[in-house]
Amino acid sequence: MITGGSPSLGNFALFPYVSCPGDDLNRCVFPKKARKIHYNADSIKSTPGYFALTLSSGIASDMTTAQHTSLFRFKFPTSNNASSSPLILLDLTDLADSRQDNGSISVDATTGRMTGKARFLPSFGSGSWTGYFCADFAGADIRDNGIFVNSRASADVKKLAISRSINNYPLPGGGFIRFKSTPAEGILARVAVSLISSEQACKSAESEIPDFDFEATQKAAEDLWRQKLSPISVSTDGVDPSLITNFYSGIYRTMVNPQNYTGENPLWESDEPYFDSFYCLWDSFRSQLPFLTIVDPASITQMIRSLIDTYEHEGWLPDCRMTLCKGYTQGGSNADVVLTDAYIKGLVDGIDWDKGYEAVVKDAEVEPYDWINEGRGGLDSWKTLGYIPAQDFDYKGFGTMTRSVSRTLEYSYNDFCIAQMAKGLRGRDADVEKYEERSSNWRNLYNKDQKSFRIFDNGADTGFTGFFQGKYLNGTWATQDPLWCSNLENTNRPCSLQNTGQETFESSLWEYGFFVPGDQAALISLYGGPEAFVRRLDYLHDQNITYIGNEPAFLTVFQYHYAGRPALSALRSHMYIPSNNGLPGNDDSGAMGSFVAMSMMGLFPNPGQNVYLITTPYFPSVSITSPLTKKTATIRNINFDPTYSAIYIQSATLNGEPYTKNWIDHSFFTEGKELVLTLGRNESGWGTRVEDLPPSLSAYEGFNGTVGRGLGKRGRRWRRNKEEWVGSMGSVKFAEFVSDEM
The missing domain is CATH 3.30.2080.10 (GH92 mannosidase domain)
Incomplete structure (x- = not known):
């Protein structure tokens, strides 16, 4: 699953070798960057619950999965006169090479079972997290096993604890297992992971894939996916x-994240579901979670309960969360939109909507110390000035002091959504009026005199006047060209969470000029009526200003x-x-x-x-x-x-x-x-x-x-x-x- 930010997860990777040159263990290449080889592009096969490819070494690998456990099958070539003693390596690494200190592994000399753990960084958030694993092997008799570190291995050493090193790249290290033969049906590797312990990972492996039955595991995965995809059928x-x-x-991609980690949360005890990989709500609130509300309302209901339970124990609704860590807030407090969407579409089944409403109101009223991770920043200005100022004076909480326009527009819509929820909860009439009024704060950043010139086309006038624009505390306008951070710009201008970023996030003033989802009638009037609105919207699309590959375009x-x-x-x-x-x-x-x-x-x-x-x-x-x-x-x-x-x-x-x-x-x-x-x-x-x-x-x-x-x-x-x-x-x-x- 592709995400924004750094690569995500990919922990405790396996790597197979046909054999070590000269049958010498130390002549195998162990470091990850050195051992990489190509794969045959035409060998890739991917279906729900299954993936396969063949390496240029001739090793064919395929894999399937249960909830906590993956099953790999490696088939080794036997026609190249190489020694029939294949080796599989388990690396204490992750896809982003973010492993921190105290990675460890233990190898059982008799069974070959490998257990261990390592601490990693989240790919788009703060803090760190620890993952545990349990790996078992089947299909051939064990020749030897042990650990490797850096570029050497030993069958005499069965335990390893390894640091990260000082060069900003984790030291190579992990375990290996060698086999006496290369069976035609392949060698199987069963790897389970846990956020609690290696013991829990082993229990999951033994209960989910007890017999190393690849075909049965693949069929079970396919059956689950067929069930998930079954609500929708089309005439073709x-x-x-x-x-x-x-x-x-x-449709398949909508169902990969967020992930159900219930029973794997070491941070607090709760009877509520725990979902992780809300990655991020700024991305997923627009169509992914609404889509799941249609086709998988049971899962969305559990996600809503998980978000509210996270608020109960962490103090805030997350805007982004991954592997037990708080993710970065890209704009507004978009859990407000997610909860409102589920509420107005009638989801119930154990959801404490009063608690959920309490959570969204806290987003609107209380500024967190670290609003880069949760809630909203600049709430004093929001309540007194009616906008988030460029270069705001904010001493109550801290985050990247940019994105004043996009945050103002997103906070406005967040408040609109809170008003929608308040309408359905008795006794909240005053809140309806307050949050509806605040939802119109977007108007305060409209600069009716702002022009837009084609800065990448000899400065020609686009013909459009009136754009949202940043505004300072004293009410004077900031200056951001409406086409900065658009699809037309190729200057590598910082437009994301950099502290030198712009007053919009990952998008231009042109595109954010349409982000008033709750009051399109007012926006149409502001732009001069429906015909003028359509001309402006046409220009956004026809001139390639918008990038359909990013969520604000949707x-x-x-x-x-x-x-x-x-x-x-x-x-x-x-x-x-x-x-x-x-x-x-x-x-x-x-x-x-x-x-x-x-x-x-x-x-x-x-x-x-x-x-x-x-x-x-x-x-x-x-x-x-x-x-x-x-x-x-x-x-x-x-x-x-x-x-x-x-x-x-x-x-x-x-x-x-x-x-x-x-x-x-x-x-x-x-x-x-x-x-x-x-x-x-x-x-x-x-x-x-x-x-x-x-x-x-x-x-x-x-x-x-x-x-x-x-x-x-x-x-x-x-x-x-x-x-x-x-x-x-x-x-x-x-x-x-x-x-x-x-």
């Missing part, structure tokens, strides 16, 4: 097989819905996915996979709201069975075109009745409704009226002179018994706004 008539592969691969693909142009969202979706061969970029623990899956499914979430934006699925039909209700929701295309020329919705029915809204809520899945879309080659008037647009905190204005009623406190009605929005909006004709053809 006429669909390019590569799109089908990309779709299901995307929602911008579908924000045309809010301007009454859902057809353009479909157009952008089809522009990006085929051109990127399905996966747009770094998968970020399933974030990219979920973007692909939900885009191809035709329903994209605006997380923290009970809203899915409707576009055309990439298949004749898509069916999703709710694991909670066992009811099956179906999206069916009439006039499906496998060339994807007819991707524009002409009309729709929901359960047989005409349906004109360009969005749908979560009851579509839980109640098993049927959405039928009639498609055509031209943009139509479907989903374009004000009453068809998704909910927004403010009223829609400027739509051909008609003002719609927003879902703020004057224009909303809350049905507590059903937990759903009921909004009444005015009507408008779009004859002058919607073009007849693309």
Whole structure:
């Protein structure tokens, strides 16, 4: 699973040798950098629960897994007249070479069992963690075993404790085992890991893969994956097989992280589930976790309980967490969005929502000492000035003093989400008003006079004026070019968590200019109305400013819905996915996979709201069975075109009745409704009226002179018994706004 930051995990690696030259143990090459060899690219095979490749040495390796235990099978060549005494090495290392001091291993002379531990760094966080292992071998008689350190090995020494060394690279060290023969069926290595102890790792290995049965273990893994993937089925008539592969691969990727570490948490005792590898919520809140809410609500429920339990014991909801360590906060306190999304979509099953609400309110009200790891920084300024200042004076907590614009925009949305949760909890009316008001703080960083020039194209004017911009404590504007940190810039400008970074995180002012997920109506008005909004959104995409391989781009693909142009969202979706061969970029623990899956499914979430934006699925039909209700929701295309020329919705029915809204809520899945879309080659008037647009905190204005009623406190009605929005909006004709053809 690819993540941002440094490589993750990859602990206690195995490395097989055909033999040692001259049958001399010390002539084998042990250090990791020196022993590396190529693999045959055409030998790679990967399916859920299985991976295989062949090394250039001729060793064929394949592997499968249970929950805590992996099973490796190595088949050694016998036709090269080499000595038939293969060797397998276990290295006290990890993928990122982050091993710290006190790595250790013990080798049993008789059985060959290896046990030990090492301490490592997290790949995107603070602190360190200790992993334990238990390795057993089967398939051939043992010739000898022992330990290696640096470039030498010994069968006479069975224990090793090793430091990191002083050269910022961990010393090579670990254990080895040699065999007397090379059986045709291969040699098996069973390796279990634990965060508690080697003894617990051994118990997991013996219970999960007791007989070293590779085929049975692989089948069990495949069966579990089939069960996980089973809620979604698609009609594939006429669909390019590569799109089908990309779709299901995307779904598969959504289910790798976060990981269930229940029973493996040494930090505190609890009866609650413990999930790890929230990697990071800034990435996953946008589509991955909403996707799992549809297809795997039981796991999401456990994740929510785990997040709340982490708050209970650590004092804060994590924004990023890996291998027992606190990860870095990239922007807002996005667990607020995750909890709200689960709450408004009706997840219960043991979740203490009062405690969850307490946790999100703490994010909004209390500044932690280390807000680089949790919560929010700059809360004094947030509450008094209504924005996070550039170069803020913040003596209460500490973090990288950058990202003032993106943090302001993200804090605004975090507060919007807290208000949504407060609406469903009795006695929180004052909180609803407070957090709705704070959710509009994004307005305070809008510089109506800010221009944008194509700084990489002889300074030509983009033609657009008015952008969010950093602001100092005294109210004067900071200066960040709107195209800095965009996809167009190639200057290696620091745009991430560096202390020399910009006022936006991993993205430009151009892109963050659209991040107002709770009040798109107000943003559209700010930019001059729907036509001006669409022109600006078109420019973002057409000029290659946005990078679809990073998460802030996701929602911008579908924000045309809010301007009454859902057809353009479909157009952008089809522009990006085929051109990127399905996966747009770094998968970020399933974030990219979920973007692909939900885009191809035709329903994209605006997380923290009970809203899915409707576009055309990439298949004749898509069916999703709710694991909670066992009811099956179906999206069916009439006039499906496998060339994807007819991707524009002409009309729709929901359960047989005409349906004109360009969005749908979560009851579509839980109640098993049927959405039928009639498609055509031209943009139509479907989903374009004000009453068809998704909910927004403010009223829609400027739509051909008609003002719609927003879902703020004057224009909303809350049905507590059903937990759903009921909004009444005015009507408008779009004859002058919607073009007849693309």
